[in-house]
Amino acid sequence: MIAGILATARIEANIARRNRWVLIAVLLMVVFSLVLSAAGSAPTGALGADRLSVVVASLTSLSVYLVPLVALLMSFDAIAGEVERGTLPLLLTYPVARWEVLAGKLLAHVLILIVALAAGYGAAALVAILTDPQAMAGLGALWRLTWTSVLLGATFLGIGYAVSALSRRASGAAGLAVGVWLGLVVLYDLGLLAAVVADEGGFFTTQLFPVALLANPADAFRLFNLSAAEAGAAASGVAGAAGMIPQWQSLTSVVVWPIAALILAAQVFRKVDA
Amino acid sequence: MTSTLTISHLTKRFGGVHALSDVSLSVAPGERVALLGHNGAGKSTMMKIMLGLIAPDSGDITVCGAAPGDAEARMKVAYLPENVAFHPALTGLEQVSFYMRLRNVDPRGAHDLLARVGLADAATRRIGTFSKGMRQRVGLAQALIGHPRLLVLDEPTSGLDPVSRRDFYELLDGLAADGAAILLSSHALTEVEARTDRLLILSGGRMVAEGSLHELRSKAALPVSLHISAMNGHVSELMGAFPNAIRTDAGLNLTCTQDDKLATLARISDLRGMVADLEVIPPSLEDIYSHFSRRDGQ
Ligand SMILES: Nc1ncnc2c1ncn2[C@@H]1O[C@H](COP(=O)(O)OP(=O)(O)OP(=O)(O)O)[C@@H](O)[C@H]1O
Numbered sequence A: 001m002i003a004g005i006l007a008t009a010r011i012e013a014n015i016a017r018r019n020r021w022v023l024i025a026v027l028l029m030v031v032f033s034l035v036l037s038a039a040g041s042a043p044t045g046a047l048g049a050d051r052l053s054v055v056v057a058s059l060t061s062l063s064v065y066l067v068p069l070v071a072l073l074m075s076f077d078a079i080a081g082e083v084e085r086g087t088l089p090l091l092l093t094y095p096v097a098r099w100e101v102l103a104g105k106l107l108a109h110v111l112i113l114i115v116a117l118a119a120g121y122g123a124a125a126l127v128a129i130l131t132d133p134q135a136m137a138g139l140g141a142l143w144r145l146t147w148t149s150v151l152l153g154a155t156f157l158g159i160g161y162a163v164s165a166l167s168r169r170a171s172g173a174a175g176l177a178v179g180v181w182l183g184l185v186v187l188y189d190l191g192l193l194a195a196v197v198a199d200e201g202g203f204f205t206t207q208l209f210p211v212a213l214l215a216n217p218a219d220a221f222r223l224f225n226l227s228a229a230e231a232g233a234a235a236s237g238v239a240g241a242a243g244m245i246p247q248w249q250s251l252t253s254v255v256v257w258p259i260a261a262l263i264l265a266a267q268v269f270r271k272v273d274a
Numbered sequence B: 001m002t003s004t005l006t007i008s009h010l011t012k013r014f015g016g017v018h019a020l021s022d023v024s025l026s027v028a029p030g031e032r033v034a035l036l037g038h039n040g041a042g043k044s045t046m047m048k049i050m051l052g053l054i055a056p057d058s059g060d061i062t063v064c065g066a067a068p069g070d071a072e073a074r075m076k077v078a079y080l081p082e083n084v085a086f087h088p089a090l091t092g093l094e095q096v097s098f099y100m101r102l103r104n105v106d107p108r109g110a111h112d113l114l115a116r117v118g119l120a121d122a123a124t125r126r127i128g129t130f131s132k133g134m135r136q137r138v139g140l141a142q143a144l145i146g147h148p149r150l151l152v153l154d155e156p157t158s159g160l161d162p163v164s165r166r167d168f169y170e171l172l173d174g175l176a177a178d179g180a181a182i183l184l185s186s187h188a189l190t191e192v193e194a195r196t197d198r199l200l201i202l203s204g205g206r207m208v209a210e211g212s213l214h215e216l217r218s219k220a221a222l223p224v225s226l227h228i229s230a231m232n233g234h235v236s237e238l239m240g241a242f243p244n245a246i247r248t249d250a251g252l253n254l255t256c257t258q259d260d261k262l263a264t265l266a267r268i269s270d271l272r273g274m275v276a277d278l279e280v281i282p283p284s285l286e287d288i289y290s291h292f293s294r295r296d297g298q
């Protein structure tokens, strides 16, 4: 069982390396993290927070978009690609269960994501620590950002696998993945904000809005990191809600989402004919 | 000895297409069985059902004592799909090592395995750069991993050059001698008759014939052709002796049933003063195959 998962993870890592996905993921994270930490460096003293905590707040806003994108890019081909190339039937005659195949791919992709996150966040943190002696105070926030980013990535890997198994064509899966990203990460928030504005502090704003935020994995990730840090209250419009939602609720969402997404992916994959 | 593979009354339809109708067969350990049949006869479908990739509509199948697709069956069965494909970015060595790990076999043997199918030099090249025959050999290599008790090979020699085909059948002989049961499909009649123990012919989803070539030959009861070359100027006299024969340039062609063959030969040898040469042509493989494989209305 473990052997099957490890063998799959190993071969997936080889493929990802050869297809330059590792390089692309690392470059994306490093470049954006550095650009952001440079851009966000001006108002440090004004907020009274250490430099690293400020950088973490900016990185949180970045990761909400970038981590799901990188995860979906790595995962959309996972099953559709096997179906399209015709490699799936042979694989399924081997003594390895479908969920083990999925777990192996997940392991490889999560490891790549961790490498990319470590490189990106590490570079930004290094710059902060080198320029501000107080920055060590923000290490706790950085650690929290890192592990929640991994969970956010796992969530979107799971969603990507489900999309991949559903569409059974790599091109269709790619389109669907872009749609999912736009919908969950961009349009969802815009819709919520529009509704809040229109509602003018009524039932939606007080009752439904917090639930809607918790229901979305990207929003829950942002809420958890911002409510934990408190430093970044000015970072985003949605962040205003961070104060009114208890932290255990956003934490629950951050932890439950990856599990749910991966169970969904396994269920959809089970229905794919060889 | 109990069979490695037993299929009874297997039926499978795809919508209106009767891919397989009431097919029964069994393959014993150490037996090499060839599955023949026209395009669309149902060969690949039957193989996929044995492997648990497709569910049958009805029928009982036992593979190595288990149901198709069971974990136990998958441990013991190797498969070569008809259009085998691999990830183009991987090297032959990486791909085969992966399959070895899935079967709990030490991947350090991957290089030797590739050498067995003649890919020693190409082992570290990407499969995307391989020729069709080289890809087919990677497919063969993966089917040899571990000690499969049953090999299900869908057109294993397609794309292989003549020498590789011979090497391939030698590999099979070794596996069969080891007790592995082998079921392979093919359109290459000559190699199959020489290198397998038994033939199965599917036609339109039905099993229309089964047995060794010898058995099929006598079951088909196709006529034997005899070609007689006449001594100079004796053609007409010979035609008189065999009025049903067809006259050719320098002799005559006649046909007779298997049972009449010896009697006919005796008559010809009585006329030996007029006969320069004699050729006996048994029904060809193609003749026997098409006799059984003929579909309704064809
Ligand atoms: N997934 C499918 N959906 C619908 N029909 C199918 C499917 N798979 C096979 N068939 C039909 O079942 C019949 C048998 O197909 P199969 O692939 O088993 O033939 P085959 O004997 O392997 O032919 P070939 O020699 O060309 O490989 C064909 O009529 C084919 O069209």
Ligand SMILES: [Mg+2]
Pocket: B043, B044, B045, B082, B154
């Ligand atoms: Mg076929």
